[in-house]
Amino acid sequence: MKIALIGYGKMGKAIEAIAKERGHEIVLTIDVNNQQDLTVENLEKADVAIEFTIPSSALQNYLLCFDSGVPVVSGTTGWLEKKDEVLKAMQQKDGTFFYASNFSLGVNLFFALNKKLAELMKNRSEYDITMEEVHHTQKLDAPSGTAITLAEDLFDIHPGKTSWTLESPSQAEQMHIEAIREGQVPGIHRIKYESEIDYIEIEHSAKSRQGFALGAVLAAEFSAGKKGLLSMNDLLNL
Numbered sequence: 001m002k003i004a005l006i007g008y009g010k011m012g013k014a015i016e017a018i019a020k021e022r023g024h025e026i027v028l029t030i031d032v033n034n035q036q037d038l039t040v041e042n043l044e045k046a047d048v049a050i051e052f053t054i055p056s057s058a059l060q061n062y063l064l065c066f067d068s069g070v071p072v073v074s075g076t077t078g079w080l081e082k083k084d085e086v087l088k089a090m091q092q093k094d095g096t097f098f099y100a101s102n103f104s105l106g107v108n109l110f111f112a113l114n115k116k117l118a119e120l121m122k123n124r125s126e127y128d129i130t131m132e133e134v135h136h137t138q139k140l141d142a143p144s145g146t147a148i149t150l151a152e153d154l155f156d157i158h159p160g161k162t163s164w165t166l167e168s169p170s171q172a173e174q175m176h177i178e179a180i181r182e183g184q185v186p187g188i189h190r191i192k193y194e195s196e197i198d199y200i201e202i203e204h205s206a207k208s209r210q211g212f213a214l215g216a217v218l219a220a221e222f223s224a225g226k227k228g229l230l231s232m233n234d235l236l237n238l
Contacts, residue, residue, distance in 0.1 A: 003220060004028035004046035004070065006038065006061050007053040011075070014213035015050055022217060043068035048220045054140065055079040062086050062097065071096035071223040073216055075103050077145025087229060098223045098230040101145030103215030107189075108232040110204040114150050114191060117202060118157040127193040127200070129154070129161055132178040134188040142166065142179035146189055151175060154191070186212075 001024045005012050008031035016026055027045045030038045043049060043064060048071045051061050055078035065072035066089050074097070079086075090097045102108070121127060133147040143151075143166065151164045154175070161175040169176050186206040193200045206212070215232070222235045232238070 001025070001221065001224065002027045002045065002047045004030070004043055004049040006030045006049055006051040007076075009052070011052045011209055011213065011216075012050075014209045015052070015216050018210070018213045018217050019050075019220075022221075024217070024220075038064060040064060040068040043070050046070055048073060048223055050074075050216055050220055052076060052216070059086065063089055066090055066093040066095040066097075069093070069095070071098065071220075071226070073098040073219045073223055075100060075212065075216060077101055077148075078141035080145075080148075090229065094227060096223055096227050096230065098219045100215070100219065100232045101149045102187075102212065103219060103232065104187075104204075104206060104211040105215055105218075105232075105236065106211060107146060107187075107204055107206075108215075108236055108238065110189070110202070111149065111153060112238055113202060115153050115157060117191070117193070117200070118154045121193050121200075122158045122160070124193070124195075125160060126195045128195075129158070130176045130178070130192050130194070131164070132180065132188075132190045132192075134180040134182065134185050136184045136186065137181045139181060142181070143177045144179070144187070144189075146187065147177055147179070150189060150191065151177065 003019055003024050003026050008029050028042050049065050051074040053076050058076040058079045059082050133144050162173045164177050165174045186209055188205045190203040
C-alpha cells in the first residue's frame with residue numbers, strides 16, 4: 001500500500017517505521033518545511049493518507065484528501081467544532097474519513113471499559129466522578145481528545161454528569177478534568193469514582209507512541225476500499 005504522511009513529527013516518524021515494517025511504501029511526506037507539496041496531484045499517488053498535524057491545518061488537509069479521492073486517516077484533535085463541515089465535504093466527494101481521538105488498541109478497549117463502569121455506577125449518586133489526564137509538554141490541546149471522548153461517553157450513560165470543566169466545578173453535574181502537561185509522557189488517563197468511604201479508579205497508561213502508530217497503520221489498511229466515516233469501533237468490531 002502507498003501511504004502519504006501528512007505531519008512528520010514524532011508520531012509521523014513512528015508511523016513511517018511501522019508502515020515500512022508491514023511492507024508499505026511512503027510516497028509523500030509533508031512537514032512544516034514543504035507544505036507547498038501537499039497538492040491533489042501529489043496525494044493522488046497514494047492509496048491512503050495518514051494525517052497527524054495541528055487543529056488549525058487539519059480541515060484544509062482533509063478537504064485536499066477528499067478532492068484527491070484518497071481515504072484519510074486522522075488522529076489530529078482540537079478541530080471537532082468543524083466536524084459537520086468535514087462530514088459534509090466527505091459526503092459530497094464520496095470520500096473516506098477514518099477518525100479517532102486515540103489510535104491505541106488498548107485505549108479503545110479502555111473506552112469500552114469506561115462505558116461499562118459508567119453503566120454499573122449510574123445509580124450510585126454517593127460517588128462523585130473526576131478525571132485526570134497527563135501528556136507531554138508539546139501537546140497543544142487540553143483536555144486531550146481522548147479525555148473528551150471518555151467524558152462524552154460517560155455523559156451519555158451516567159445521569160449525574162452532563163459536562164466537563166478544567167476549573168473547579170460550580171455545579172454537581174460538572175465533571176472536573178485535571179489536565180497535566182509534563183516531561184515526555186505519551187499519555188495517561190484516569191477516571192475516579194469517589195465516595196466518603198472508598199473510591200474506584202480505572203487507568204490507561206501508554207508506554208510509548210508505538211501503540212498509537214500501529215493503530216494508525218492498521219486503520220489505514222482497514223480503510224482501503226471503504227467509504228464514509230470510520231472509527232476504531234469499526235476496526236475492532238466493538
